[in-house]
Amino acid sequence: MMYKKVLLLCLFLAVAFGYGQAKEQPxxxxxxxxxxxxxxxxxxxxxxxxxxxxxxxxxxxxxxxxxxxxxxxxxxxxxxxxxxxxxxxxxxxxxxxxxxxxxxxxxxxxxxxxxxxxxxxxxxxxxxxxxxxxxxxxxxxxxxxxxxxxxxxxxxxxxxxxxxxxxxxxxxxxxxxxxxxxxxxxxxxxxxxxxxxxxxxxxxxxxxxxxxxxxxxxxxxxxxxxxxxxxxxxxxxxxxxxxxxxxxxxxxxxxxxxxxxxxxxxxxxxxxxxxxxxxxxxxxxxxxxxxxxxxxxxxxxxxxxxxxxxxxxxxxxxxxxxxxxxxxxxxxxxxxxxxxxxxxxxxxxxxxxxxxxxxxxxxxxxxxxxxxQTLYWKKENRAAIRDGDLKLIRFPDRPAELYNIANDIAEVNDLATKHPEKVRELYKKLFAWELTLERPLWQLKRVYEGKAAERMDAFRKPKINN
Missing domain, CATH: 3.40.720.10 (Alkaline Phosphatase, subunit A)
Structure with a gap:
C-alpha cells in the first residue's frame, strides 16, 4: 500500500512540474x-x-x-x-x-x-x-x-x-x-x-x-x-x-x-x-x-x-x-x-x-x-542579392547598382563604380544561385518589364551623385 502511495505521489509531481512531459504544443x-x-x-x-x-x-x-x-x-x-x-x-x-x-x-x-x-x-x-x-x-x-x-x-x-x-x-x-x-x-x-x-x-x-x-x-x-x-x-x-x-x-x-x-x-x-x-x-x-x-x-x-x-x-x-x-x-x-x-x-x-x-x-x-548571410530575389531578368550588408541589384537594361544597406537604408548612394570588385563578386554569387533554379512555369509579357522599371524609378529617394 505504501508503495502505491509513493508511486501515485511521484506521478502527481511529474504532472505538476512537467517532469518527463512533452512540451505543450503552442x-x-x-x-x-x-x-x-x-x-x-x-x-x-x-x-x-x-x-x-x-x-x-x-x-x-x-x-x-x-x-x-x-x-x-x-x-x-x-x-x-x-x-x-x-x-x-x-x-x-x-x-x-x-x-x-x-x-x-x-x-x-x-x-x-x-x-x-x-x-x-x-x-x-x-x-x-x-x-x-x-x-x-x-x-x-x-x-x-x-x-x-x-x-x-x-x-x-x-x-x-x-x-x-x-x-x-x-x-x-x-x-x-x-x-x-x-x-x-x-x-x-x-x-x-x-x-x-x-x-x-x-x-x-x-x-x-x-x-x-x-x-x-x-x-x-x-x-x-x-x-x-x-x-x-x-x-x-x-x-x-x-x-x-x-x-x-x-x-x-x-x-x-x-x-x-x-x-x-x-x-x-x-x-x-x-x-x-x-x-x-x-x-x-x-x-x-x-x-x-x-x-x-x-x-x-x-x-x-x-x-x-x-x-x-x-x-x-x-x-x-x-x-x-x-x-x-x-x-x-x-x-x-x-x-x-x-x-x-x-x-x-x-x-x-x-x-x-x-x-x-x-x-x-x-x-x-x-x-x-545571403538572401536572393529574382523577377524575370531582374534580380538582387544581399550578402551581409551589401546589396546588388541587377537590371537587364542598365548598369547594376550596389548599396551598403547598414548605412544607406534608402539606397541613395550607389557604390558600384567605387567597388567594381564587389559587383563582380556578387554577380558570380547570384549567377551560382540562379543555376539551382527551375525553369519558370510562366513568364510576364516583356512589355510589362519596362513598366516595372518606370514604377521603381518613380518612387526612389533622391540619389547621391558620386
Missing part, C-alpha cells in the same frame, strides 16, 4: 496584411494612421527591423512562406497576374502552387494541428490547388488575388468564383458587412471550436489591397487626410480593429500564453495604386529596392519571447515554415530542402550570428 496564428506601406503603422513610426492593437502587439513581443519577403509581389511571396523555399526553385516565378502572362508558359487557372510541393499546413497537420485559412489564397484558382487540398482543414475566403470588401452580386456572371467568398470546398456564398470584420469573426469562431487542441490559423487579409473601400464610420476618423490616403488609413484601422478582436478572443479563451502570433505584410506597398508610404525606403511593390521587399514584422509569444524588443539582423519569409514546425515539435527533423531557418534560437539569444 497554437500558431499567422496574420498577413496585403499591400500595406512599410511606414503605415504606429509601431513603424506613423503619426497619421491609427493601429493601437498592432502597436500593443509589437510592445508585447519582438519587432523585426529587417524582415524580407522572398518576392516583391504577393503570389510568389506567399508561395515562399508556405513552402519554406525560394519559390523559383520549383518554377513559381515572381509574377502572379494571369492576364499579363506570356503565351509561352502555363496560363490562367492552371497557374498555381505545384502539387508536388508540401505546405506548412500539411506539415502541421502531421503534428496533430487543426489548420484553417481565412481570406486570400492566391495559390491557384483551379480545384486541384484548393486550400483544403493543400493542408487546410477549414477554408473561408476567396481563391483569387483581390476582391471587393463589400458583398458581390451573386447573379452577376462577371463575378467569377475565384473572387467570391467560399466556405469549405465549392460552397460559394457572399458575406454580410465589411469583409475585414467578417474574416476575423470567422477566425474567432474557429478558435472557440478548437481551443482544446493545437491549431494553426493563417489569417490572410486582403486589406489593404485595392479596391479602395472603407466604411463611412472609419473614414470619418481621419478628417485631416484626403483621397486615397484617407481611404487607406480607414482600411488599415479596420484591419487593426479586426486583429484586436482576434487577440481579445485568444485572451478570453485563456490561450495567450500558449499561442505564437506573427504579423507581417506580403510585399512592399504599391504607392502608385493605394498611396502606401514606404518611407524611409526607396521603391515600391514589384521591384527589388527595399521598399518592394522589406516589410513590417512582429512575433509575440507571451511568457516565451521577450517583450518590447527589436531584432535587427535580416530575416526572411522563408523562415516561417521551419519556425512554425519547430514550435509545433522541437524534436522534429526539418526537411533538408528548406531555405529558411528556425528563428527561435536567434531571437532567444541562443545563436548570436546572422540567420542568413
Amino acid at each position: 497554437n500558431i496564428i499567422f496574420i498577413l496584411a496585403d499591400d500595406a506601406g512599410y511606414a503605415d503603422f504606429g509601431f513603424q513610426g506613423s503619426t497619421e494612421f491609427k493601429t493601437p492593437n498592432l502597436d500593443k502587439l509589437a510592445k508585447s513581443g519582438i519587432r523585426f527591423t529587417q524582415a524580407y519577403t522572398s518576392a516583391a509581389v504577393c503570389g510568389p511571396s506567399r508561395a515562399g512562406l508556405l513552402t519554406g523555399m525560394y519559390q523559383q526553385r520549383f518554377g513559381y516565378e515572381e509574377n502572379n497576374v494571369p492576364g499579363y502572362m506570356s503565351a509561352s508558359g502555363i496560363m490562367g487557372d492552371e497557374m498555381g502552387l505545384p502539387l508536388d510541393q508540401t505546405t506548412i499546413a500539411e506539415k502541421l497537420k502531421e503534428q496533430g494541428y487543426k489548420t484553417a485559412l481565412f481570406g486570400k489564397w492566391h495559390m491557384g484558382n483551379a480545384d486541384k490547388f484548393h486550400p483544403t487540398k493543400r493542408g487546410f482543414d477549414v477554408f473561408y475566403g476567396f481563391r483569387g488575388g483581390s476582391r471587393s470588401y463589400m458583398p458581390y452580386d451573386e447573379n452577376n456572371p462577371t463575378d467569377r468564383n475565384e473572387n467570391r467568398l467560399e466556405e469549405g470546398f465549392g460552397n460559394f456564398l457572399e458575406h454580410e458587412g465589411y469583409l475585414t470584420d467578417v474574416l476575423a469573426s470567422k477566425a474567432n469562431s474557429f478558435i472557440q471550436k478548437n481551443k482544446e487542441n493545437p491549431f494553426f490559423i493563417y489569417l490572410s487579409f486582403n486589406a489593404v489591397h485595392t479596391p479602395m473601400q472603407a466604411t463611412a464610420a472609419d473614414l470619418a476618423k481621419f478628417p485631416n487626410l484626403e483621397g486615397k490616403r484617407k481611404t487607406l488609413a480607414a482600411m488599415t484601422l479596420a484591419m487593426d480593429r479586426a486583429i484586436g478582436q482576434l487577440l481579445k478572443e485568444v485572451k478570453a479563451n485563456g490561450l495567450m500564453k500558449n499561442t505564437l502570433i506573427v504579423f507581417s505584410n506580403d510585399n512592399g506597398g504599391p504607392s502608385d495604386s493605394n498611396n502606401a508610404n514606404n518611407s524611409p525606403l526607396s521603391g515600391t511593390k514589384a521591384n527589388h529596392l527595399e521598399g518592394g521587399i522589406r516589410v513590417p514584422f512582429i512575433m509575440m509569444h507571451e511568457g516565451t519571447l521577450p517583450k518590447n524588443r527589436t531584432y535587427d539582423y535580416p530575416i526572411s519569409f522563408l523562415d516561417l515554415f521551419p519556425t512554425f514546425l519547430k514550435a509545433a515539435n522541437d524534436k522534429v527533423n526539418l526537411p533538408s530542402y528548406l531555405d529558411g531557418v528556425d528563428l527561435m534560437p536567434y531571437v532567444l539569444g541562443q545563436k548570436q550570428d546572422r540567420p542568413h
Whole structure:
C-alpha cells in the first residue's frame, strides 16, 4: 500500500512540474496584411494612421527591423512562406497576374502552387494541428490547388488575388468564383458587412471550436489591397487626410480593429500564453495604386529596392519571447515554415530542402550570428542579392547598382563604380544561385518589364551623385 502511495505521489509531481512531459504544443496564428506601406503603422513610426492593437502587439513581443519577403509581389511571396523555399526553385516565378502572362508558359487557372510541393499546413497537420485559412489564397484558382487540398482543414475566403470588401452580386456572371467568398470546398456564398470584420469573426469562431487542441490559423487579409473601400464610420476618423490616403488609413484601422478582436478572443479563451502570433505584410506597398508610404525606403511593390521587399514584422509569444524588443539582423519569409514546425515539435527533423531557418534560437539569444548571410530575389531578368550588408541589384537594361544597406537604408548612394570588385563578386554569387533554379512555369509579357522599371524609378529617394 505504501508503495502505491509513493508511486501515485511521484506521478502527481511529474504532472505538476512537467517532469518527463512533452512540451505543450503552442497554437500558431499567422496574420498577413496585403499591400500595406512599410511606414503605415504606429509601431513603424506613423503619426497619421491609427493601429493601437498592432502597436500593443509589437510592445508585447519582438519587432523585426529587417524582415524580407522572398518576392516583391504577393503570389510568389506567399508561395515562399508556405513552402519554406525560394519559390523559383520549383518554377513559381515572381509574377502572379494571369492576364499579363506570356503565351509561352502555363496560363490562367492552371497557374498555381505545384502539387508536388508540401505546405506548412500539411506539415502541421502531421503534428496533430487543426489548420484553417481565412481570406486570400492566391495559390491557384483551379480545384486541384484548393486550400483544403493543400493542408487546410477549414477554408473561408476567396481563391483569387483581390476582391471587393463589400458583398458581390451573386447573379452577376462577371463575378467569377475565384473572387467570391467560399466556405469549405465549392460552397460559394457572399458575406454580410465589411469583409475585414467578417474574416476575423470567422477566425474567432474557429478558435472557440478548437481551443482544446493545437491549431494553426493563417489569417490572410486582403486589406489593404485595392479596391479602395472603407466604411463611412472609419473614414470619418481621419478628417485631416484626403483621397486615397484617407481611404487607406480607414482600411488599415479596420484591419487593426479586426486583429484586436482576434487577440481579445485568444485572451478570453485563456490561450495567450500558449499561442505564437506573427504579423507581417506580403510585399512592399504599391504607392502608385493605394498611396502606401514606404518611407524611409526607396521603391515600391514589384521591384527589388527595399521598399518592394522589406516589410513590417512582429512575433509575440507571451511568457516565451521577450517583450518590447527589436531584432535587427535580416530575416526572411522563408523562415516561417521551419519556425512554425519547430514550435509545433522541437524534436522534429526539418526537411533538408528548406531555405529558411528556425528563428527561435536567434531571437532567444541562443545563436548570436546572422540567420542568413545571403538572401536572393529574382523577377524575370531582374534580380538582387544581399550578402551581409551589401546589396546588388541587377537590371537587364542598365548598369547594376550596389548599396551598403547598414548605412544607406534608402539606397541613395550607389557604390558600384567605387567597388567594381564587389559587383563582380556578387554577380558570380547570384549567377551560382540562379543555376539551382527551375525553369519558370510562366513568364510576364516583356512589355510589362519596362513598366516595372518606370514604377521603381518613380518612387526612389533622391540619389547621391558620386
